[in-house]
Amino acid sequence: MKKIFSIAIFLTICAATFLPRTSAQNGELNLNRWPDPKKVIPISMTGFSGTAQEVLRFDLEVHGFEFVGADAAQFILTGNNNGQVEGRLTDKNKSSLLSRAYTGGNTRSQAHALANDVILAITQRKGVTQGKIAFRVGEGKTSEIYVADYDGANAVAVTHDRSLVSAPCWTPGERRLFYVSYKSGFPDILSHDLSTGARKKFASYGGSNFSPAVSPDGRSVAMILSKSGNAEVYVANIDGSNLKQLTKSRDSKSSPCWSPSGREICFVSMSGRAGLYKINSNGGEPRRLQTAGVGGNLTEPDWSPDGKTIVFTAQMGNFNICTVPAEGGNAVALTDGEDPAWGANSRTVIFTRRKSGGRVLSLLDAPTRHVKDVSRISGSSSQPCWAK
Amino acid sequence: MLGKITTFLNKNKMKRTALFNLLIVGLVFVFGVTACKKRPVNTTDIPRLRPIVGDNGRGDLPEGGKLPGNNSENNPVVNRDGTGIEQANRGSIGDRPQNRSMFAADTVYFDLDSAAVKAGEKSKLESVASGFKSQANGDLLIEGHCDERGTEGYNLTLGDKRANSLREYLVNLGVSAERIHTISYGESRPASEGHDESSWSKNRRGEFIFVEPAK
Numbered sequence: 001m002k003k004i005f006s007i008a009i010f011l012t013i014c015a016a017t018f019l020p021r022t023s024a025q026n027g028e029l030n031l032n033r034w035p036d037p038k039k040v041i042p043i044s045m046t047g048f049s050g051t052a053q054e055v056l057r058f059d060l061e062v063h064g065f066e067f068v069g070a071d072a073a074q075f076i077l078t079g080n081n082n083g084q085v086e087g088r089l090t091d092k093n094k095s096s097l098l099s100r101a102y103t104g105g106n107t108r109s110q111a112h113a114l115a116n117d118v119i120l121a122i123t124q125r126k127g128v129t130q131g132k133i134a135f136r137v138g139e140g141k142t143s144e145i146y147v148a149d150y151d152g153a154n155a156v157a158v159t160h161d162r163s164l165v166s167a168p169c170w171t172p173g174e175r176r177l178f179y180v181s182y183k184s185g186f187p188d189i190l191s192h193d194l195s196t197g198a199r200k201k202f203a204s205y206g207g208s209n210f211s212p213a214v215s216p217d218g219r220s221v222a223m224i225l226s227k228s229g230n231a232e233v234y235v236a237n238i239d240g241s242n243l244k245q246l247t248k249s250r251d252s253k254s255s256p257c258w259s260p261s262g263r264e265i266c267f268v269s270m271s272g273r274a275g276l277y278k279i280n281s282n283g284g285e286p287r288r289l290q291t292a293g294v295g296g297n298l299t300e301p302d303w304s305p306d307g308k309t310i311v312f313t314a315q316m317g318n319f320n321i322c323t324v325p326a327e328g329g330n331a332v333a334l335t336d337g338e339d340p341a342w343g344a345n346s347r348t349v350i351f352t353r354r355k356s357g358g359r360v361l362s363l364l365d366a367p368t369r370h371v372k373d374v375s376r377i378s379g380s381s382s383q384p385c386w387a388k
Numbered sequence: 389m390l391g392k393i394t395t396f397l398n399k400n401k402m403k404r405t406a407l408f409n410l411l412i413v414g415l416v417f418v419f420g421v422t423a424c425k426k427r428p429v430n431t432t433d434i435p436r437l438r439p440i441v442g443d444n445g446r447g448d449l450p451e452g453g454k455l456p457g458n459n460s461e462n463n464p465v466v467n468r469d470g471t472g473i474e475q476a477n478r479g480s481i482g483d484r485p486q487n488r489s490m491f492a493a494d495t496v497y498f499d500l501d502s503a504a505v506k507a508g509e510k511s512k513l514e515s516v517a518s519g520f521k522s523q524a525n526g527d528l529l530i531e532g533h534c535d536e537r538g539t540e541g542y543n544l545t546l547g548d549k550r551a552n553s554l555r556e557y558l559v560n561l562g563v564s565a566e567r568i569h570t571i572s573y574g575e576s577r578p579a580s581e582g583h584d585e586s587s588w589s590k591n592r593r594g595e596f597i598f599v600e601p602a603k
Binding site for chain 2: 099100101102103104105109110113117138141143147156157158159160161164166167175181183184185186187188190192193194195196197199200201204205206207208210211224226227228229230231248249250252253254255268270274297299300313315319338339382383
């Protein structure tokens with residue numbers, strides 16, 4: 001009896017030492033099961049139906065997955081949505097990576113949660129499947145701000161002014177939007193509490209009040225004002241105090257965005273052609289961002305949450321979504337489109353595409369360059385931003 | 389009950405081992421089946437989402453924040469350092485009637501991607517300057533517009549640049565800077581809805597609107 005016990009202990013120690021991918025090791029080594037983000041991830045999926053199947057398919061395709069038969073799959077997702085969504089994920093060697101059931105919410109939100117867990121289990125990075133977006137919907141001569149899930153589901157109009165709006169921006173960690181509204185007859189920057197519906201004017205100077213961008217710490221707002229007679233970048237505290245003009249020249253400025261540290265602001269300056277510039281958020285001289293390899297007007301920059309990459313629109317004949325290292329360098333055109341915004345994973349980019357009859361929102365998986373349209377609501381959708 | 393079992397087990401030592409083994413095997417089997425076949429052990433509960441609330445339907449937009457001079461009474465225009473001619477606050481111009489016909493014939497057109505006043509358009513600005521100067525009271529509103537070929541963000545700034553370019557031209561013709569206000573609509577108010585140069589050239593424009601004086 002004692003002998004058997006010793007052998008059992010010995011075998012257990014052997015297994016723990018030599019078998020890879022024990023759960024403890026995963027935690028320590030942060031094992032990425034798909035190290036090359038540029039390669040699509042072949043996955044097979046069985047057992048789901050209806051909304052759950054649609055949501056999982058959309059979410060995983062947006063995050064660089066490709067659905068294949070079981071023989072070609074590197075990962076196998078099985079499960080069901082009989083009542084609640086349940087899923088099991090294994091690799092092709094049948095090692096279990098995930099086994100989880102989802103309660104609460106509805107089938108759609110449960111499926112988004114499962115998709116996120118699948119993405120996390122394989123890439124070690126959370127997806128944006130549970131993200132929310134705000135955007136502009138134009139219909140005829142008016143436009144309104146909408147909020148929706150990142151795939152376009154559950155869209156809700158948050159303005160009903162039958163005026164013009166633009167540039168929604170989410171306050172990090174809060175249910176508050178800043179956006180531009182022409183409701184007063186002039187472009188004002190408003191703040192809008194999404195829990196109560198209460199709105200306030202934030203900036204309403206003579207000239208333009210455009211393009212609010214809340215800092216990553218939620219304590220400051222960068223914006224474009226033209227009260228000086230020229231469109232310039234300004235920064236104020238989130239309560240409106242301490243307004244400071246950051247730029248001053250003959251060139252018109254647009255589209256400020258923050259570095260994730262909050263120390264720098266990237267913006268557009270038009271001297272002849274429009275180019276990208278960076279400036280310290282507490283002032284100083286603007287510095288041109290080198291963007292070798294792309295030409296035309298460069299506009300609408302957005303800084304990735306991991307700080308590494310700036311995505312922007314280049315107008316070279318048509319519009320191209322491009323990326324460049326945040327310190328400048330070689331820029332790359334990824335796909336046709338405009339007004340890009342990084343998701344929290346610094347991988348998924350939401351942007352606008354022109355289609356016959358208006359504009360639609362699309363999602364780009366930057367490493368694989370896969371593009372999927374967000375489900376369309378009537379009218380022309382543009383200027384998407386993520387809830388942060 | 390427990391006491392009885394213990395007594396029973398103590399009395400039958402051999403049987404206890406057998407019974408225990410059986411019990412453990414049984415328990416392992418039951419748990420194993422529950423865990424592997426029926427449902428995953430781990431569950432995630434999706435939190436209930438609070439609803440998104442739109443505007444409250446009232447027409448009012450209260451002043452918020454502490455931006456200095458925000459929408460207060462007109463301030464004197466002092467800054468003329470070459471980077472632009474400072475704009476006065478809007479005061480009451482948003483509340484007064486607008487006369488769009490007075491300068492309707494003087495709409496100025498621009499080249500693609502440019503805010504420069506073309507030589508052929510200068511006579512219109514002279515006409516606006518003399519017409520507006522003859523009005524002792526009231527304000528002038530300049531709208532800047534673009535065609536659809538820029539990005540929406542870029543076009544808002546280009547419209548602003550066009551309106552301010554016209555404003556500077558009028559100030560240089562002797563019009564009071566305090567009386568001229570600008571508004572950029574970007575590409576959102578086209579004069580012509582087409583998608584070719586004949587429409588685009590009509591949409592790249594600056595319009596002049598006379599704002600009646602306060603009564």
